[in-house]
Amino acid sequence: MPSANASRKSQEKPREIMDAAEDYAKERYGICSMIQSQEKPDRVLVWVKDLTVQKADEVVWVRGRVHTSRAKGKQCFLVLRQQQFNVQALVAVGDHASKQMVKFAANINKESIVDVEGVVRKVNQKIGSCTQQDVELHVQKIYVISLAEPRLPLQLDDAIRPEIEGEETSTSQAVFRLQSGICHLFRETLINKGFVEIQTPKIISAASEGGANVFTVSYFKNNAYLAQSPQLYKQMCICADFEKVFCIGPVFRAEDSNTHRHLTEFVGLDIEMAFNYHYHEVMEEIADTLVQIFKGLQERFQTEIQMVNKQFPCEPFKFLEPTLRLEYCEALAMLREAGVEMGDEDDLSTPNEKLLGRLVKEKYDTDFYILDKYPLAVRPFYTMPDPRNPKQSNSYDMFMRGEEILSGAQRIHDPQLLTERALHHGIDLEKIKAYIDSFRFGAPPHAGGGIGLERVTMLFLGLHNVRQTSMFPRDPKRLTP
Amino acid sequence: MPSANASRKSQEKPREIMDAAEDYAKERYGICSMIQSQEKPDRVLVWVKDLTVQKADEVVWVRGRVHTSRAKGKQCFLVLRQQQFNVQALVAVGDHASKQMVKFAANINKESIVDVEGVVRKVNQKIGSCTQQDVELHVQKIYVISLAEPRLPLQLDDAIRPEIEGEETSTSQAVFRLQSGICHLFRETLINKGFVEIQTPKIISAASEGGANVFTVSYFKNNAYLAQSPQLYKQMCICADFEKVFCIGPVFRAEDSNTHRHLTEFVGLDIEMAFNYHYHEVMEEIADTLVQIFKGLQERFQTEIQMVNKQFPCEPFKFLEPTLRLEYCEALAMLREAGVEMGDEDDLSTPNEKLLGRLVKEKYDTDFYILDKYPLAVRPFYTMPDPRNPKQSNSYDMFMRGEEILSGAQRIHDPQLLTERALHHGIDLEKIKAYIDSFRFGAPPHAGGGIGLERVTMLFLGLHNVRQTSMFPRDPKRLTP
Numbered sequence: 016m017p018s019a020n021a022s023r024k025s026q027e028k029p030r031e032i033m034d035a036a037e038d039y040a041k042e043r044y045g046i047c048s049m050i051q052s053q054e055k056p057d058r059v060l061v062w063v064k065d066l067t068v069q070k071a072d073e074v075v076w077v078r079g080r081v082h083t084s085r086a087k088g089k090q091c092f093l094v095l096r097q098q099q100f101n102v103q104a105l106v107a108v109g110d111h112a113s114k115q116m117v118k119f120a121a122n123i124n125k126e127s128i129v130d131v132e133g134v135v136r137k138v139n140q141k142i143g144s145c146t147q148q149d150v151e152l153h154v155q156k157i158y159v160i161s162l163a164e165p166r167l168p169l170q171l172d173d174a175i176r177p178e179i180e181g182e183e184t185s186t187s188q189a190v191f192r193l194q195s196g197i198c199h200l201f202r203e204t205l206i207n208k209g210f211v212e213i214q215t216p217k218i219i220s221a222a223s224e225g226g227a228n229v230f231t232v233s234y235f236k237n238n239a240y241l242a243q244s245p246q247l248y249k250q251m252c253i254c255a256d257f258e259k260v261f262c263i264g265p266v267f268r269a270e271d272s273n274t275h276r277h278l279t280e281f282v283g284l285d286i287e288m289a290f291n292y293h294y295h296e297v298m299e300e301i302a303d304t305l306v307q308i309f310k311g312l313q314e315r316f317q318t319e320i321q322m323v324n325k326q327f328p329c330e331p332f333k334f335l336e337p338t339l340r341l342e343y344c345e346a347l348a349m350l351r352e353a354g355v356e357m358g359d360e361d362d363l364s365t366p367n368e369k370l371l372g373r374l375v376k377e378k379y380d381t382d383f384y385i386l387d388k389y390p391l392a393v394r395p396f397y398t399m400p401d402p403r404n405p406k407q408s409n410s411y412d413m414f415m416r417g418e419e420i421l422s423g424a425q426r427i428h429d430p431q432l433l434t435e436r437a438l439h440h441g442i443d444l445e446k447i448k449a450y451i452d453s454f455r456f457g458a459p460p461h462a463g464g465g466i467g468l469e470r471v472t473m474l475f476l477g478l479h480n481v482r483q484t485s486m487f488p489r490d491p492k493r494l495t496p
Numbered sequence: 497m498p499s500a501n502a503s504r505k506s507q508e509k510p511r512e513i514m515d516a517a518e519d520y521a522k523e524r525y526g527i528c529s530m531i532q533s534q535e536k537p538d539r540v541l542v543w544v545k546d547l548t549v550q551k552a553d554e555v556v557w558v559r560g561r562v563h564t565s566r567a568k569g570k571q572c573f574l575v576l577r578q579q580q581f582n583v584q585a586l587v588a589v590g591d592h593a594s595k596q597m598v599k600f601a602a603n604i605n606k607e608s609i610v611d612v613e614g615v616v617r618k619v620n621q622k623i624g625s626c627t628q629q630d631v632e633l634h635v636q637k638i639y640v641i642s643l644a645e646p647r648l649p650l651q652l653d654d655a656i657r658p659e660i661e662g663e664e665t666s667t668s669q670a671v672f673r674l675q676s677g678i679c680h681l682f683r684e685t686l687i688n689k690g691f692v693e694i695q696t697p698k699i700i701s702a703a704s705e706g707g708a709n710v711f712t713v714s715y716f717k718n719n720a721y722l723a724q725s726p727q728l729y730k731q732m733c734i735c736a737d738f739e740k741v742f743c744i745g746p747v748f749r750a751e752d753s754n755t756h757r758h759l760t761e762f763v764g765l766d767i768e769m770a771f772n773y774h775y776h777e778v779m780e781e782i783a784d785t786l787v788q789i790f791k792g793l794q795e796r797f798q799t800e801i802q803m804v805n806k807q808f809p810c811e812p813f814k815f816l817e818p819t820l821r822l823e824y825c826e827a828l829a830m831l832r833e834a835g836v837e838m839g840d841e842d843d844l845s846t847p848n849e850k851l852l853g854r855l856v857k858e859k860y861d862t863d864f865y866i867l868d869k870y871p872l873a874v875r876p877f878y879t880m881p882d883p884r885n886p887k888q889s890n891s892y893d894m895f896m897r898g899e900e901i902l903s904g905a906q907r908i909h910d911p912q913l914l915t916e917r918a919l920h921h922g923i924d925l926e927k928i929k930a931y932i933d934s935f936r937f938g939a940p941p942h943a944g945g946g947i948g949l950e951r952v953t954m955l956f957l958g959l960h961n962v963r964q965t966s967m968f969p970r971d972p973k974r975l976t977p
Contacts, residue, residue, distance in 0.1 A: 163938035
């Protein structure tokens with residue numbers, strides 16, 4: 016370890032303390048010089064979450080942030096935080112600590128990172144304000160590893176909600192750990208099902224879906240665009256006989272929408288799969304993948320779910336196996352019965368989607384379901400029409416707590432029909448020539464869909480804004496940090 | 497199944513055959529109507545790779561592409577391909593097939609997708625041209641599921657390299673399956689090590705590393721940029737106490753380099769990790785992650801490796817455990833001994849990197865090693881200087897077969913030193929204010945690195961161009977498909 020008191024920082028703040036001549040503890044505290052990998056000490060750091068009565072009376076080293084500190088006569092109580100865990104540490108004048116050392120500890124700026132050597136002591140009364148309720152650390156040495164700059168002595172925020180702030184840190188940690196879990200479960204499930212992960216380009220030469228809502232990039236002397244979806248590329252992989260593919264990556268939408276569920280950049284979890292005879296083969300595989308994710312989250316992330324629930328209470332997410340499938344016409348009937356007026360070929364508005372979610376929950380007790388057979392008129396040109404009903408299509412959305420998280424369909428794999436449908440939609444054939452051409456050399460029937468990661472995280476946890484589930488959200492007005 | 501002969505397509509080409517009145521097999525072949533998910537037949541399709549002597553004399557259904565077809569009197573030999581596997585199928589005049597049916601089969605355009613019912617028959621002599629060498633299919637029914645458009649009767653390419661073409665398809669399949677494996681092993685290893693996956697934004701408000709080589713995006717009424725690396729965001733997560741994070745995503749470089757190893761968009765596998773006392777804790781974790789990937793590939797992807805080797809022969813990838821670590825000064829000594837003239841603070845040129853790779857291979861018998869302690873002068877401003885030698889830095893590159901695949905370092909976590917180093921590099925402090933500010937509230941010491949996925953794939957397989965390991969490569973001259 017770099018010796019204490021060695022750094023230029025040590026001369027800055029607690030000078031009056033360091034200068035005191037008769038400090039019998041002066042080697043036991045201080046501000047370390049910056050860790051520049053000078054040495055490789057043997058010292059083992061114990062995790063805060065592992066500080067339990069099993070470690071009672073052991074001497075341990077712990078690294079943590081000073082979450083709170085409270086001096087009281089000859090004692091100073093610190094709460095040391097490590098991720099979502101924290102423990103109380105006591106510096107008290109005695110054999111190990113001097114008056115000066117207690118004062119030093121009490122003056123460490125909040126959020127600074129410290130290394131503490133201490134004895135783990137069982138406490139008689141549970142410490143309600145810490146996650147480690149049964150023990151505290153009796154500090155013998157304390158060194159500042161990374162000093163936080165001081166904040167204002169008392170911020171209004173601090174006064175109003177001292178508890179909430181710590182809780183928010185823990186909530187954020189939990190949200191993003193769970194989100195990492197969603198990605199992991201998505202891949203784990205699909206790899207087990209024989210899918211291949213692909214990487215699709217984000218800079219593309221032509222706007223993928225007609226040209227609206229696309230960001231333009233200066234590409235050397237020309238213009239290029241940011242991909243609004245990996246769909247064309249997923250489909251090309253199917254045409255190249257990869258059978259089952261998935262990808263995870265950013266998706267860009269230059270939509271000037273400022274709602275609770277729109278971002279200009281979000282993470283798409285995309286699936287595309289060849290099928291034998293019916294697109295339900297794919298739809299069911301996708302629904303099962305989501306079910307495996309929900310199960311995995313409930314099995315492996317209970318701590319995180321409870322941590323988020325503490326700040327944002329919410330009922331546990333419910334789902335059925337196999338997943339409930341409703342046809343669009345059934346949904347219409349339910350909505351009409353509830354007093355909604357809608358034409359057969361109208362799309363669902365956001366409020367109607369939510370109402371439908373509530374009706375479905377009441378009737379079937381599930382927060383997750385598939386809505387199948389959307390009107391052809393409300394889907395993109397490449398959607399396969401239903402051969403039995405020209406007004407319907409082989410397409411589906413999936414919903415969590417009444418909000419759409421996935422949109423998918425059987426895609427038209429026949430270039431002639433694709434051309435007809437594009438013309439019907441008034442699309443310039445020249446612009447989609449490469450797309451249509453990719454089906455000219457024998458394309459297997461296939462279907463797929465795209466899932467929004469932030470939405471799944473938000474709705475699984477019952478949160479109310481995708482900005483809570485994106486670390487660095489991007490919207491028309493927000494581009495930093 | 498949709499009945500044969502029902503489609504408009506069926507009237508197009510083999511009309512003369514279909515019209516023949518006295519065809520006792522006419523229900524046994526034809527062109528299916530487009531699969532629009534009309535039905536859900538019980539028919540089970542068997543995988544080509546599962547056609548072995550264990551299935552001898554069974555009647556099976558198989559879906560495959562017509563890879564080659566060769567008519568010979570009353571017989572037609574087809575090779576049916578499915579991904580990297582293929583099998584011979586025989587249509588011969590007899591009880592099941594009529595003369596017309598054989599002619600129909602012989603006339604199916606190559607690459608069309610067909611469903612075939614046939615009996616699996618053991619063959620006396622191995623079929624050298626197929627992956628399924630011990631059996632062939634005796635066809636009883638054949639329907640075209642998706643018709644490929646005809647190619648020119650004889651293309652020059654076909655004449656020159658009929659074999660290579662099939663091989664290339666298989667090679668590509670193998671390369672990208674292995675690449676999917678790299679991503680999977682990377683995540684699997686890191687999740688097991690306690691890392692959290694994060695998602696970082698690709699559209700950013702300011703150029704991350706000074707402003708050179710960055711693509712500009714029109715963002716509503718302003719300009720934005722495409723991220724050249726997720727580094728700032730990884731580091732912010734470390735400052736937010738995520739401890740160990742990784743991300744996989746596109747990285748954009750507006751460099752006008754047209755080399756075998758540069759792309760303007762590639763996939764970055766990025767790691768960042770807080771450490772206790774020495775950046776080697778992180779460096780060793782990264783090296784071990786790569787070793788786990790190499791081992792996993794050699795264990796789980798032998799078929800793919802051999803398939804690629806068939807077309808591009810290459811020695812197996814060798815590595816040591818633990819990974820060999822050389823210091824920059826040792827590498828310089830080796831190069832100088834080999835006749836290279838270099839100053840102590842010169843960076844390695846590409847030819848010198850390759851030469852060094854050969855020297856290391858000769859001396860240590862490894863294709864993978866770490867080069868540690870780069871001269872401070874050749875690294876970015878945020879690199880932690882070596883406290884023992886002001887001309888060195890706590891930074892490292894990792895190499896595979898003599899080419900760099902990862903660059904990493906301990907990062908400066910102290911805002912004051914970071915400011916000094918930025919000024920030393922002549923960087924405008926205003927432009928990196930947000931970056932420096934993120935270290936003001938107590939940052940743990942940390943290190944990390946970024947890996948290029950396409951390069952790892954290329955070098956593990958001993959290929960010679962990243963364009964072979966990117967499905968849709970992007971370079972200054974290439975933006976399609």
